[in-house]
Amino acid sequence: MKIKDCYDNTRAHRAAAVREFLDAEGVQQMSWPTCSPDMNPxxxxxxxxxxxxKERHNIPQTLQELAQALTEEWDALPTDNINKLVDSVPRRPNALIRVRGGHTRY
Structure with missing residues (x-):
């Protein structure tokens, strides 16, 4: 299985122990812009x-109901949509650079 990890420049993500672990596990690392959560798929x-x-007939009233509803809705997300989001990851930083940190289509 091929695993990629996107990280920003926070101290926890730069820690040598974290980087060494990811390298040892064969996780491909990809730098991610800081302060750009909108770029995260x-x-x-x-x-x-x-x-x-919000569209559910019975809106969850407890944390347990919310957890159950989120699980059900996550399972219902079309796999094609998730794959498109994942496939867009390598293009996102370059798009942000091209517009000098401005608005992108992502």
């Missing part, structure tokens, strides 16, 4: 989950 997944939860 998981934000699109969270948005889809939030919209799906």
């Amino acid at each position: 998981i934000e699109h997944a969270w948005d889809a989950l939030g919209r799906a939860i």
